[in-house]
Amino acid sequence: MLKIYNTLTRSKETFTPRIAGKVGLYVCGMTVYDYCHVGHARVMVVFDTVVRYLRYLDYDVTYVRNITDIDDKIIHRANENGESIEALTARFIDAMHEDERALAVLPPDIEPRATSSIHDIIAMIEKLITNEFAYVGTNGDVFYAVDKFKNYGQLSGKNTDDLQAGERVDVDLAKRNPMDFVLWKMAKEGEPFWESPWGNGRPGWHIECSAMSTCCLGNSFDIHGGGMDLQFPHHENEIAQSEGATGEKFVNLWMHNGFVRINEEKMSKSLGNFFTVREVLKQYSPEVVRLFILSSHYRSPLNYSDEQLNSAKAKLTGFYIALRDFDYAIMKDSVNSKLTGDYNANVPYIDDTEYKTRFERAMNDDFNTPIALSVLFDVAKELNKAKKSAPEKAEALAYTLQYLGNILGLLQENPDDYFKRVVAISDSIGISDNIEVSISNPIIDKQVQERIDAKKAKNWALADQIRDELKAKNVILEDSPDGTTRWRRE
RNA sequence: GGCUGCGUAGCAAAUCGGUUAUGCAGUGGCCUGCAAAGCCAUCUAGAGCGGUUCGACUCCGCUCGCAGCCUCCA
Numbered sequence: 285m286l287k288i289y290n291t292l293t294r295s296k297e298t299f300t301p302r303i304a305g306k307v308g309l310y311v312c313g314m315t316v317y318d319y320c321h322v323g324h325a326r327v328m329v330v331f332d333t334v335v336r337y338l339r340y341l342d343y344d345v346t347y348v349r350n351i352t353d354i355d356d357k358i359i360h361r362a363n364e365n366g367e368s369i370e371a372l373t374a375r376f377i378d379a380m381h382e383d384e385r386a387l388a389v390l391p392p393d394i395e396p397r398a399t400s401s402i403h404d405i406i407a408m409i410e411k412l413i414t415n416e417f418a419y420v421g422t423n424g425d426v427f428y429a430v431d432k433f434k435n436y437g438q439l440s441g442k443n444t445d446d447l448q449a450g451e452r453v454d455v456d457l458a459k460r461n462p463m464d465f466v467l468w469k470m471a472k473e474g475e476p477f478w479e480s481p482w483g484n485g486r487p488g489w490h491i492e493c494s495a496m497s498t499c500c501l502g503n504s505f506d507i508h509g510g511g512m513d514l515q516f517p518h519h520e521n522e523i524a525q526s527e528g529a530t531g532e533k534f535v536n537l538w539m540h541n542g543f544v545r546i547n548e549e550k551m552s553k554s555l556g557n558f559f560t561v562r563e564v565l566k567q568y569s570p571e572v573v574r575l576f577i578l579s580s581h582y583r584s585p586l587n588y589s590d591e592q593l594n595s596a597k598a599k600l601t602g603f604y605i606a607l608r609d610f611d612y613a614i615m616k617d618s619v620n621s622k623l624t625g626d627y628n629a630n631v632p633y634i635d636d637t638e639y640k641t642r643f644e645r646a647m648n649d650d651f652n653t654p655i656a657l658s659v660l661f662d663v664a665k666e667l668n669k670a671k672k673s674a675p676e677k678a679e680a681l682a683y684t685l686q687y688l689g690n691i692l693g694l695l696q697e698n699p700d701d702y703f704k705r706v707v708a709i710s711d712s713i714g715i716s717d718n719i720e721v722s723i724s725n726p727i728i729d730k731q732v733q734e735r736i737d738a739k740k741a742k743n744w745a746l747a748d749q750i751r752d753e754l755k756a757k758n759v760i761l762e763d764s765p766d767g768t769t770r771w772r773r774e
Numbered sequence: 775g776g777c778u779g780c781g782u783a784g785c786a787a788a789u790c791g792g793u794u795a796u797g798c799a800g801u802g803g804c805c806u807g808c809a810a811a812g813c814c815a816u817c818u819a820g821a822g823c824g825g826u827u828c829g830a831c832u833c834c835g836c837u838c839g840c841a842g843c844c845u846c847c848a
Binding site for chain 1: 778779789795806810811842
């Protein structure tokens with residue numbers, strides 16, 4: 285039985301979809317004026333894992349994640365760059381999709397854009413005015429009257445009396461109440477605009493998500509997610525807007541993921557202490573980044589450091605070492621069925637014992653990926669033990685490892701590719717610069733053969749020298765008892 | 775000032791009122807020509823002070839420390 289922590293009630297709740305077997309999930313996506321940083325990667329990976337697991341549980345999931353492609357920052361950045369807004373956002377939308385693919389994040393089912401939803405946004409604002417939740421301010425902007433919505437502050441646990449509006453930001457005098465927020469913003473000279481009953485302008489930030497989520501998923505839906513920082517005011521405002529317009533309960537369950545931190549401080553654009561996904565991918569493989577993210581619970585803070593990334597890399601190498609020597613092609617078939625829908629009846633035996641149960645128990649407990657991963661480590665250990673003593677069992681465990689790994693979006697590579705890849709995955713989709721490969725695979729094979737010959741001649745000095753030279757080029761050799769040698773890149 | 779959340783061994787990270795978490799790193803061993811990988815063994819815990827309890831890392835209270843939100847932010 286799946287339990288999920290609901291920010292609205294501040295407790296773990298048994299997940300019960302509105303319609304049996306179906307889940308509507310909306311996640312607040314990116315504002316596309318810059319490259320995604322590791323914090324964005326966390327949202328992508330966390331909710332991708334949520335979706336994968338829900339699908340694994342046989343829910344029919346509709347996953348919606350929006351793109352904010354019009355707002356102040358975008359306008360400013362386009363002006364700075366001297367490029368059109370369309371060109372800027374198209375560029376960063378492409379970049380975002382590249383980052384996603386690299387991180388094995390499955391695309392959302394629907395990816396609505398603010399600029400394609402203007403009609404729905406205007407309709408919702410009109411509804412809010414009709415229902416007397418919104419008014420036109422003295423400057424022509426349309427505002428939401430916060431005091432008209434009785435539950436305002438429920439999600440974030442805030443009492444409007446305690447909020448110090450205007451403490452750090454000048455209160456807009458056009459508002460009736462300092463807490464009120466803008467729904468429709470009148471266009472200034474030179475700004476992009478859309479026609480509306482209130483004049484030429486553009487939507488406020490919060491309204492787009494209310495419009496897009498209810499349009500895609502209905503007035504009420506199951507789960508709404510995003511980063512912790514969106515809890516207030518963004519999600520609070522979404523509730524006020526949606527429920528004010530529809531009169532129906534907006535969302536049953538709110539999920540918020542924790543921040544990525546650097547040196548005990550939030551990674552954020554405004555602090556400037558962020559690493560972009562593509563920067564990180566020059567140094568670490570996407571799968572390492574994904575494993576790093578899933579190593580901590582999604583609601584906990586996640587500290588970004590080389591030490592942590594290196595540790596994730598060592599763990600991943602350990603998994604692939606356990607997985608090598610098995611027929612990858614067969615495993616691949618066995619693994620994909622449930623998540624892709626291409627069910628293969630000929631899949632090999634999948635160990636169906638305690639590991640799967642333990643894994644599911646962990647994931648059922650609010651997507652506890654650290655514990656789920658610890659189950660995978662246990663599988664890997666038993667698999668390594670079984671390799672010599674019980675080959676059939678080992679094979680079944682290898683399937684299990686890949687099968688469970690797939691639910692987390694991990695361990696889907698051919699181990700040979702993982703260890704011998706010359707070009708980073710990120711290169712193949714155009715993200716990063718070429719990673720310097722100081723030696724090609726054929727040359728490695730040749731040197732390894734020379735070393736085998738040297739070993740046969742008991743020329744240990746030469747054998748060691750070749751091994752050291754390869755080690756210097758990040759190629760690790762492993763001798764087997766049968767006289768063969770295999771190698772892997774580090 | 776208001777409101778959240780957190781403080782676990784060298785590092786990271788969970789569970790749990792009484793039983794080995796797990797991984798990385800370290801140490802000792804097996805294996806190996808030597809390594810590597812793997813396996814076996816092993817050292818480091820639960821911020822501080824009280825309380826509840828037969829028994830608390832786990833529940834409650836207080837103190838200290840850290841982070842976040844109250845402004846755009848994932």
